[in-house]
Structure formats: C-alpha cells, structure tokens
C-alpha cells in the first residue's frame with residue numbers, strides 16, 4: 001500500500017485557485033479579478049520600463065551565478081531598509097536595523113514569524129486584522145505562532161471598524177504581537193488615517209504590544225513611497241521596536257523574481273550582530289540563501305537616482321490607473337446603471353483591491369454566469385479592469401445584485 005494512501009485532497013488556495021478556475025474558463029468575455037497582480041490598460045502583465053533598464057545594467061556588469069550569503073545581497077538589503085525607514089530614521093542612522101533579504105513578502109513574513117516564535121520573550125500570540133490577507137493565517141501558524149484576530153472591517157458601514165480595532169487591541173494580552181498592514185490593506189483597501197495611526201501607536205505603546213508591519217505595497221497605494229510608509233515611520237519615530245516585511249512583487253512588478261526583505265529594529269550595533277546571527281540560523285536550514293536576480297534589479301533601481309526617479313513615476317502611473325478604474329466603476333454603477341446599493345467605497349478604498357461587499361453566492365454567480373472571477377469574500381483586484389472590460393464588469397455586477 002502506498003505511503004500516501006491517507007493523504008487527503010486539500011482545498012484550492014482561496015486566491016491562487018481563482019486563477020486556475022479563470023484559466024479553465026474558455027468564454028472570451030472572462031475577466032480575472034482574483035490575484036493581486038497589476039495589469040496594464042490592455043489587461044496584460046506589465047514589466048516596468050525601469051526594470052528593463054535595470055536588467056540591462058545588471059547584465060552588463062556580468063554578475064555571474066555564485067551563491068549570495070544567507071542574508072542576501074548587502075547593497076539590496078541596505079537600500080530596501082532605507083526605502084522603508086527613510087533617511088531620517090534614527091535606528092537606521094545608528095546602525096540599529098537588522099535586515100535580511102527574503103523570498104519576497106511571503107518569505108519575509110515567514111522569517112519574521114519564525115524569529116518571533118523562537119526569540120520574542122513575551123508572547124506567541126499574533127493579532128491579525130479581521131479580514132486579512134488569507135495566507136497570513138496558515139503562514140504564522142506554520143511558523144509556530146498562535147493566530148488571533150482584531151476587528152478591522154465594519155460590514156454595515158463598509159469602512160474601518162476603528163472602535164472595534166481599539167477595543168480589541170486594548171483587550172489583547174500585554175506583550176502580544178500585532179500585525180499591521182502598512183498601507184493598501186488587503187483585502188479591504190481601507191487604511192487608517194494618519195490621526196488613527198497615531199491613536200493605534202499610543203495603544204500599542206500602552207499595552208506594550210509588538211508591531212509587525214507587512215509592507216507589501218509601498219508606493220503602490222498612493223503613488224508616493226514616503227506617504228505609504230507613514231505608519232511605519234511614525235511608529236519608529238514614536239520609539240517602538242518594529243519588525244517589517246517588504247515585498248517588491250507589486251511596486252516593482254518583480255512577482256516571479258521573489259524579491260523581498262525582512263527587518264527588525266534593535267537597541268544597538270552589538271545587539272544587531274546577535275540578531276543577525278540568529279536570522280542566519282533560521283534561514284540557513286530553511287532555504288540557505290535567496291535568489292540573486294531580482295535583488296540585483298531592485299538594488300540597481302534603488303541605488304541610482306535617475307532609475308529611482310523613473311521608478312517612482314512608473315509606480316505612480318500604476319496607482320493612478322487603478323484610481324481611474326475605481327472612479328469609472330463607481331460612475332457606471334451609480335450614474336449609468338443606477339445599481340441598487342451604495343458604491344462609494346469602491347472609489348474611497350486604496351491600493352490594489354476593492355472590497356466590493358458582494359456576497360459569496362453573488363461571486364459564484366458572477367464566475368459561473370458572467371465569467372467574472374474574484375475571491376469568495378468579494379475582493380476584486382482593480383488592476384484586472386480596463387476600458388475594454390469595465391462596462392461588462394459593471395453590467396455583470398448590476399445583474400448579480402438586482
């Protein structure tokens with residue numbers, strides 16, 4: 001009898017499984033609004049011009065195929081940290097940020113989860129928002145943390161449940177870990193205002209919680225990398241110790257190159273050396289060392305003022321196209337189709353996604369009847385919309401809600 005006779009068939013991934021269903025659909029009208037991968041105005045995957053230039057630059061330097069060190073490409077990790085924390089960051093200036101390359105944002109979160117599970121002395125509980133990116137839950141559980149939730153989304157107002165968020169963080173056990181989406185919250189597209197972030201920072205300090213920022217969309221939310229890092233930089237300026245997971249999948253379009261970084265603020269360079277050594281001890285048995293190509297591209301962009309400027313322009317261009325699609329969908333539903341219900345949240349939300357408020361049954365009808373694919377919680381990746389399919393999308397939603 002096979003050793004795997006008792007292995008059960010597991011469910012498809014709630015996000016990546018949508019793309020599989022979309023690919024199997026042969027209807028020419030089909031639209032994939034599942035996975036959060038940017039598409040241009042023709043619905044095509046988009047390789048940034050800046051990335052193409054950086055690739056030429058990298059290849060012209062004949063980097064070869066040698067192993068990187070366990071924590072990756074040093075110039076990449078230094079530049080990634082500078083992008084996240086900013087030049088004015090005190091810990092960065094004091095050499096008190098431990099940073100390692102990671103296998104994109106997922107890998108950064110996993111290293112962070114493993115490090116916290118092994119070395120954080122106060123709690124193994126991590127409070128994540130309800131709802132959050134689906135993969136956070138199995139990822140932190142598999143890393144050895146105990147996943148709990150704090151209220152984040154108010155279904156009736158389709159807005160931030162700030163009262164619930166405050167109450168849940170105030171009720172959390174002292175010293176618990178709290179996961180915060182730095183910007184462009186996935187799946188709701190709803191971010192706290194700067195004033196609300198200041199209140200959250202005060203509560204985190206009062207309860208001695210440990211803030212773990214997931215910054216997967218820096219620059220992609222507002223088009224401005226500094227503005228999108230406001231929450232993280234405010235917390236650091238307020239004296240919090242933080243952990244940060246960074247991804248260059250979306251803001252540089254390096255999805256398949258798996259380029260990311262994980263960092264922790266520490267008390268001084270001596271502590272940095274101890275923390276660095278423990279990060280290496282976690283990574284070496286996990287995957288030994290990271291892929292080089294994406295890190296060289298990202299480093300070339302972040303390290304060259306001209307490329308950096310061009311990159312910020314391109315990432316703002318992507319953010320702006322998404323914002324124009326938000327406005328178009330809102331106008332079609334509200335002014336043209338007069339679709340029942342309130343649709344302002346589609347316009348006011350920020351980043352890659354819109355949390356439409358469509359019920360699971362409606363998302364299934366949309367997939368089966370209209371060939372419009374989105375996650376079962378009603379999240380749509382706005383980038384999947386363009387002038388060629390946005391009318392059809394709006395008509396399909398209108399039919400599904402009537």
Ligand SMILES: Cc1ncc(COP(=O)(O)O)c(CN[C@@](C)(CC(=O)O)C(=O)O)c1O
Nearest residue numbers: 015035036104105106133186214216247249
């Ligand atoms: C909040 C958040 N954190 C981390 C990641 C990890 O991305 P990376 O490992 O590719 O850097 C994603 C990607 N979420 C996507 C865009 C894709 C996915 O689910 O993997 C999404 O569709 O939600 C994310 O939305």
